[in-house]
Amino acid sequence: MFQSFTASTSPDQGAPRLALLRAELAARGIDGFFVPRADAHQGEYVSPHDERLSWLTGFTGSAGFCVVLQQVAGVFIDGRYTIQVRDQIDLTAYQPVPWPQTSAADWLIQHANSGAVIGFDPWLHTPDEIAKIEDGLRGHGITLQALDSNPLDAIWADQPAPAQGRVRAHPLTLAGRSSAEKRAEIAAQLQHSGITATVITLADSLAWLMNWRGADITRNPVVQGFAILHSNAQIDLFIDTAKLTDITIEPDVTLHAPEAFVPALRALDGPVQFDPATAPLAVKTALNQGVEGADPFLMAKAIKHPAELAGMRAAHLRDGAAMVEFLAWYDAQDLTSLSEIDMAQRLESFRAATGELLDLSFDTISSTGPNAAINHYRVTEDSNRMLQSGDLFLIDSGGQYPDGTTDITRTLPVGEVARNRRAAYTRVLQGMIAISRARFPRGVAGGHLDALARYPLWLDGLDFDHGTGHGVGAALSVHEGPMRLSRVSMLPFEPGMILSNEPGYYRPKAFGIRIENLIVVQEAAPLGESRPWLDFETITFCPIDKRLILQELMTADEVAWLDAYHAQVWENLNARVSETARTWLQQACAPLG
Structure with missing residues (x-):
């Protein structure tokens, strides 16, 4: 495990x-x-x-x-x-x-x-x-x-040593562009701006640029190191070379020991770009001619290449099938004899059974009763709670696969659940559907759309204290900037961005609810005015529990969306699951009406 x-x-x-x-x-x-x-x-x-x-x-x-x-x-x-x-x-x-x-x-x-x-x-x-x-x-x-x-x-007498995870190559078939192509593209931008070099400090930016994946951070296949990309597309890389024994170093990549990074910064001539929002202050201090500017790799990484999107879709079909096996198993159990740890371990076993799981994408949030009211709860042997009749069970989880990163949340009933909890669940679902159905012109940001997810909750005087969604990397970090579905984000969405769609509601010391799919920003079909429009493609396929829905609260359009989504789930997954799970899936995907 x-x-x-x-x-x-x-x-x-x-x-x-x-x-x-x-x-x-x-x-x-x-x-x-x-x-x-x-x-x-x-x-x-x-x-x-x-x-x-x-x-x-x-x-x-x-x-x-x-x-x-x-x-x-x-x-x-x-x-x-x-x-x-x-x-x-x-x-x-x-x-x-x-x-x-x-x-x-x-x-x-x-x-x-x-x-x-x-x-x-x-x-x-x-x-x-x-x-x-x-x-x-x-x-x-x-x-x-x-x-x-x-x-x-x-x-800190027993402080662990710095991470030394082995680096592996990320195949061109999944990356879509070679590292040399990426470096040349960013270098051209530097030349156009009169910048001689840019400093790379973010571990996921480095992994994306080099087409590498690492093991320095649990759950996140990033590569810890620093780099200086010059306007001629050559790159100086400051990293522990013991990490690179499985990597072929290209001619325009020069390796240095990590301790050579600061002297190299001090020796740079001409304007050198650094990101004041992400680089350490020590980098700014070391530069003679530092120029502030956004990390140029952030947007390049955020807008996924078609090959990256294809890999993410494939990973989500594989992951969705594992989720269906888990949900079918869940409904066949005496739930009150099982604990939060039991649930996390069983779901992990279904993902591992795919034969493609490299790691989890984050520690599974397996939570029931009052524990589910803690947004980022992590179950331990000390906090582990047995499922109890009348509770809600929330499981937020994901996997790291060679071709993609997944993140999905489902909230499930444990026996009969009180009407007020079902009402809150329905409001959360309505908010998730509202984002899924959103259609908007170019220039719209997460701060504009965030209220769509909250409005059904606001009708009942409810809200939640986290963003509606975060960016997600392609076989990289499960939380990726700079895009967000959040009231504080004014970065316009662009086709190819991947985000989570996860409204929730949490009542302290009582219960928690969250429903989450991943969505991709895409160009929408023309409608009305000739201006360009965008909408979302849902790439997560897994049934949303219907037993907790109060259908009288939902509109006909919301019911139609849910039925259409479940039809897609059935079409995409029925041939990928066991016979027992297929029987369960057919019922789980039946129309709500």
Whole structure:
């Protein structure tokens, strides 16, 4: 089995580790310190070497940070982790801070003395991030100071070594373009802009550009390293060469040791582009002629090549068949004799049975009852809950396959479920259908469409505290920027982008609901005005549970969409599943009416 269910930290470790860090800060003459979730590559997921936030505090969420002062320490979390953080940290040592409602600057102004010096590791923060905090602190006598070494690393006696995952080639048949073609395309953009080179710091950008896949980060086949792409399409790559024993190095690729990266940055002539939103501040500091600009690989990676889309569609058919086997098994069980871990393990076994599973795309969120109200809940042996009659069971999961990355959520009944829970489920489903059916002109962004998913919930006074959808990589990271289905995103959608469509509803200490498919932005058929239109192709195929639906709440168009979707599920999957699962699938895909 790929997934472990042992808790990596516990709250009782937080206070003694905090005391060690405070002593180290005092010895350095520093009044406070930032402990972010991020690593030097600013990825959402980090290797064990970079799990500083969870090691110190116990909090394992994928976003957040801690600010440590001598008298108080705040753990900053967004709405997804309001419940989780209280279960994972020592509340006598740390205080949860709602973020971004309370900014780091606001909190420091309230808790730090005038004249305080707050340290940070310049490899773990971006220029934009530090500039925003400094702007908020202006006039209050509190200063930020970049440190030469990380004081937390100094007290972490058994800190794991940096990741050394083996790199494998990503075939041209799946990538669609060679690495040389990609480098030439970006280099031409640099030349056009008068830029001599651009700095690559994001691990997924590096993997995409080189047509490599790695094993440095669990669940995400990225490659950790740094690179400098020159305007002549030559590239200097700073990486542990032990990772590359299975890779053929092309003539225009020059390998260097990781420690040569900063000297190489300092030696660069001419304007060199870096992304202030994603590169470490240390990169900006090292450049003589740094020019701010968006990472040019982000949009290039986000708009999938037809070969990448074909691979993703194939992966989702394979994954959908595994999901059907699991759902058919689920309905045949005495559910109250099974636990969250049982469910996660069984689903993983069906994915592994495909013979193509490389890894999970994230730790399976297998949750029931009050645990399902925790957006990013991760079951452990300590939290493992038995399914109980009347509960809702939520399973959010995905796989990494050679040709694609999947992410799917289904919410299922455990016996008879109360009407108010079914009503909330129906509202969530209506929101998911609204996004699936959306048709919109070019120039529309996730911030424009996000309300479509929420409006059915708003009718009943309900909402959810996460975005409606995130970008997804093609056989890469399950969370990929820059596109999002979120009220804060104003990046226009382009054909070829892949996103999740996952509205939800969560009642603390009671239940949680989420339904998720992946969708691809595509050109829509002409209608009315001659302006270009876009819509979504759904590439996830798996039945949506009908037993929880209150059909009287749904419109005829919504029912028609669901019936048409289930007809597609049947057509695509019936020949891919076992005879037992096929019998179940036929009933699961029968028209709602």
